[in-house]
Amino acid sequence: MHAYMTPSAGTPLPVQDAHGRWLNSLRISVTDRCNLRCRYCMPEEDYVWLPRGSILHFEEIARLVQVFTTLGVTKVRLTGGEPLLRHDLPTLVTQLKANHRIRDLAITTNGVMLARHAAALKAAGLDRVTVSLDTLQPDRFKRFSGRARFTDVIEGIEAVRAAGFRRTKVNAVIVRGFNEDELVDLLEFGRERRLEVRFIEYMDVGGATQWSPADVVPRAEILERLDAHYGGTTPLPDPSDGRAPAERFALPNATTFGIIASTTRPFCGMCGRARLTADGMWFMCLYADRGVDLRDLLRSGASDDEIAAKLGAAWQKRTDRGAEDRLTSADRGPLYQLDRLRQDPHREMHTRGG
Ligand code: SAM
Numbered sequence: 001m002h003a004y005m006t007p008s009a010g011t012p013l014p015v016q017d018a019h020g021r022w023l024n025s026l027r028i029s030v031t032d033r034c035n036l037r038c039r040y041c042m043p044e045e046d047y048v049w050l051p052r053g054s055i056l057h058f059e060e061i062a063r064l065v066q067v068f069t070t071l072g073v074t075k076v077r078l079t080g081g082e083p084l085l086r087h088d089l090p091t092l093v094t095q096l097k098a099n100h101r102i103r104d105l106a107i108t109t110n111g112v113m114l115a116r117h118a119a120a121l122k123a124a125g126l127d128r129v130t131v132s133l134d135t136l137q138p139d140r141f142k143r144f145s146g147r148a149r150f151t152d153v154i155e156g157i158e159a160v161r162a163a164g165f166r167r168t169k170v171n172a173v174i175v176r177g178f179n180e181d182e183l184v185d186l187l188e189f190g191r192e193r194r195l196e197v198r199f200i201e202y203m204d205v206g207g208a209t210q211w212s213p214a215d216v217v218p219r220a221e222i223l224e225r226l227d228a229h230y231g232g233t234t235p236l237p238d239p240s241d242g243r244a245p246a247e248r249f250a251l252p253n254a255t256t257f258g259i260i261a262s263t264t265r266p267f268c269g270m271c272g273r274a275r276l277t278a279d280g281m282w283f284m285c286l287y288a289d290r291g292v293d294l295r296d297l298l299r300s301g302a303s304d305d306e307i308a309a310k311l312g313a314a315w316q317k318r319t320d321r322g323a324e325d326r327l328t329s330a331d332r333g334p335l336y337q338l339d340r341l342r343q344d345p346h347r348e349m350h351t352r353g354g
C-alpha cells in the first residue's frame with residue numbers, strides 16, 4: 001500500500017482501508033444528551049456525560065467535515081444522542097451545506113422536537129430526515145422510551161412532510177416481546193404517509209446492557225411474518241452495491257421497506273462509515289474500542305493538510321469488521337456492562353451516534 005499523500009490545493013483524494021473499503025460516510029453525534037431513554041440504547045436514567053467544554057463548536061465540526069470530504073466523504077448524517085437538543089442546529093446545517101462535496105446531508109432524530117424545528121432545518125438546506133419510531137401504541141412508547149412523548153413524534157413526522165422534505169424514512173428497532181407484532185401496522189403507517197419504514201435488528205452495541213440473543217427478531221423472521229400477511233416480499237436491486245446498510249424489499253402492493261440486519265447478516269464488507277463524537281473522537285467502527293482524538297489535533301493548531309494526513313493514514317490501517325466479529329463470538333451477550341460504560345462514555349451508542 002502507498003503512503004498517504006495529503007490532498008494538495010483541495011483536490012479530493014479518496015482513501016481506502018486495509019480491506020479496500022472507501023471512506024465515504026460520516027455520522028456526527030452533535031450531542032450525547034437525549035430526551036428519551038429507549039431501553040435498547042439508554043436504559044439508565046442518568047449517565048456520565050461528556051464535559052461541556054469538550055464539545056466541538058459548529059465551526060470546528062464544519063472544518064473537520066471539510067477535511068473529511070477531501071478524503072472521499074460525500075454523505076453526512078447528524079445524529080446523537082438526540083441531535084435536536086443541540087441548540088441552533090440549523091446553523092450547523094447551513095455551514096455544512098456550504099460544502100459542495102457533501103451530496104447527502106441527513107439527520108436521524110427521535111422526532112420529539114421535530115415539529116418545532118422541521119421548517120428551519122429545511123430552510124437551512126437539510127436534504128433528508130429519518131425519524132426513529134418503534135411503536136404506534138402510546139402506552140408502549142412510554143414503557144419503552146421512558147417518556148410520554150408519542151404524540152410529539154407523530155406531530156414531528158407531520159411537520160417533516162409539511163416542511164417539504166422528501167424520501168423521509170422511519171427506523172424501527174424490533175425487539176422480541178415488545179413490538180414484533182407491529183410490523184404490519186408500522187408498514188401501513190408508512191404507506192399512508194409515503195414514508196419508507198426500515199426494520200432494524202436489535203444490536204448488542206455499547207449501551208444495550210439488556211441485550212440478549214433471544215430478544216433479537218432476525219431478518220428472516222421479519223420477512224416470514226410480512227410474507228404471511230401480504231403474500232410475498234420481493235428483494236429490490238441495490239444501487240449502492242452493498243454500501244447502504246438497509247436491504248430493500250417491495251410488497252405485492254408496491255410498498256417498499258428496508259431491513260437493517262446488522263446482527264444476523266452484518267454488512268461490514270463494503271462499510272465506509274465513520275463516526276465523530278460531539279467531543280471530536282473519531283471512531284472507524286460502531287464497535288471499535290478506541291478512537292482517534294481529533295479535538296486535540298484541531299485545538300493544537302494543526303493545518304488542514306496535517307489533519308487530512310492523520311485521517312488518511314489511520315483509515316488506510318483500518319481493519320474493523322465489528323459486527324462480523326460479534327457474530328462469531330462465543331457466548332454472545334451485551335458488548336459492555338454498566339461499569340465499563342461508566343469508565344468511558346465514548347463506548348455508549350448515544351455518544352458515538354447510531
Ligand atoms: N436519538 C436519535 C434517534 O433515536 O433517532 C438519534 C440517535 S440513535 C442512537 C440512532 C439510531 O440508533 C436510532 O434509530 C435507534 O433506534 C438506533 N439504535 C439505538 N440503539 C440500538 C440498538 N441497541 N440496536 C439497534 N438500533 C439501535
Ligand code: SF4
Pocket residue numbers: 034035036037038041042080081082110132350
Ligand atoms: Fe432512543 Fe435515540 Fe435517545 Fe438512544 S439516542 S435513547 S435511540 S432516542
Ligand code: SF4
Pocket residue numbers: 266267268269271272273284285286287320321322323324
Ligand atoms: Fe461498519 Fe463496523 Fe458497522 Fe461493520 S460493524 S458495518 S465495519 S461500522
